[in-house]
Amino acid sequence: MASSAILLGLGMAAVGVAGRAYLKYGKHAQSHLKKTLDSIPNGSFSKYYKGGFDPKMNKREAGLILGISPNASRAKVKEAHKRIMLLNHPDRGGSPYIAAKINEAKDFIDANLKK
Known part of the structure; x- marks a missing residue:
């Protein structure tokens, strides 16, 4: 019983530390990730051809x-x-x-x- 309470307390502390770190560094990381993703050309990760068919086959x-x-x-x-x-x-x-x-x-x- 006591070990469950200790584990629950440690879990809540870990969530609190993670939440604080997210609030402190998360906004910066999000903006950096967004800049990085925006710099990648569209369709870079797709193996499929983007666009429709031509009116006449070539x-x-x-x-x-x-x-x-x-x-x-x-x-x-x-x-x-x-x-x-x-x-x-x-x-x-x-x-x-x-x-x-x-x-x-x-x-x-x-x-x-x-x-």
Whole structure:
């Protein structure tokens, strides 16, 4: 019983010390953290492309959609298309629009590959 009271008192003291330290140094730390976060460019931590689709498919966009170089071999294009379509197929809950863009990207790269 006595040990519970001692532990409770130590816990409350720790909370008090932490609260005092936060009030003393917290505002400075918050402003420093905010400045640091504001200096980081938007999208730096995202592996996804920010922005929408172009009105007309181009090599760059097709490569971004499939996650490959626009000059990749036919085998790479086929493998990337299969991998992405398995994840985004409309029958498995994916978006029909995204699936259409994936197919369009594959067709665009296939059409522009050297025969």
